[in-house]
Amino acid sequence: MTSDPIPTLLRDYFERSSIALALAHADDDHPLVLVNAGFQRLTGYPSEEVIGRNCRMMQRGAENRAARDKIHPFLRQDQAANLRTPIVNFRKNGTPFVNLLYMSKLRSPDRRIRFIFASQFDISRSQPDLLADYDAELGSTLTRLSPVLAESGIIIEGSLLTIANTAALIAQAKLTLAEASQGQGE
Ligand SMILES: Cc1cc2nc3c(=O)[nH]c(=O)nc-3n(C[C@H](O)[C@H](O)[C@H](O)COP(=O)(O)O)c2cc1C
Numbered sequence: 331m332t333s334d335p336i337p338t339l340l341r342d343y344f345e346r347s348s349i350a351l352a353l354a355h356a357d358d359d360h361p362l363v364l365v366n367a368g369f370q371r372l373t374g375y376p377s378e379e380v381i382g383r384n385c386r387m388m389q390r391g392a393e394n395r396a397a398r399d400k401i402h403p404f405l406r407q408d409q410a411a412n413l414r415t416p417i418v419n420f421r422k423n424g425t426p427f428v429n430l431l432y433m434s435k436l437r438s439p440d441r442r443i444r445f446i447f448a449s450q451f452d453i454s455r456s457q458p459d460l461l462a463d464y465d466a467e468l469g470s471t472l473t474r475l476s477p478v479l480a481e482s483g484i485i486i487e488g489s490l491l492t493i494a495n496t497a498a499l500i501a502q503a504k505l506t507l508a509e510a511s512q513g514q515g516e
Pocket residue numbers: 352353354360384385386388389398401402405417418419429431433446447448450
């Protein structure tokens with residue numbers, strides 16, 4: 331793993347944000363290098379239990395075929411700037427949720443990918459207005475992060491991919507959650 335330093339301004343930004351944010355190194359198996367308080371609240375995992383690990387551990391063996399089929403080319407291919415997908419995750423206490431996962435690539439001016447930026451949201455326990463609030467927060471996070479990162483020579487790619495039919499996505503996530511909960515004997 332490289333020891334690419336995390337810009338201090340980025341760290342500060344993560345600490346101040348109210349939504350769940352995570353940062354992984356772009357190389358090796360994308361180990362997490364930074365998660366904020368929002369991430370720890372959402373997942374129940376304290377920072378020290380996830381840093382250095384790949385976020386897939388929150389899937390606890392759920393198949394998540396469609397989501398992972400979208401994530402693989404995003405992480406492999408150079409072109410894709412960002413990605414958004416629902417994915418079944420489990421909190422530390424074993425409670426399942428459908429995570430609406432957002433990811434963007436952070437590059438240096440020479441186009442080298444340095445970090446992957448991510449944000450998580452429990453869409454399976456949401457309502458359209460809560461998702462709209464989260465989207466507004468994530469959108470402004472991406473906008474405000476851009477000049478913060480530029481100071482450290484990092485370019486954040488893509489703007490927020492908004493979801494066309496949020497009501498349908500939430501309804502689908504609730505169904506997926508019901509299935510995941512049955513699988514857990516809840
Ligand atoms: C920064 C970052 C954050 C991620 N966050 C999550 C997450 O919250 N939940 C999740 O299930 N997967 C998350 N992933 C995706 C997994 O780490 C992994 O890439 C995905 O499961 C596909 O790889 P696999 O099929 O080898 O598991 C994240 C990836 C990165 C790079």
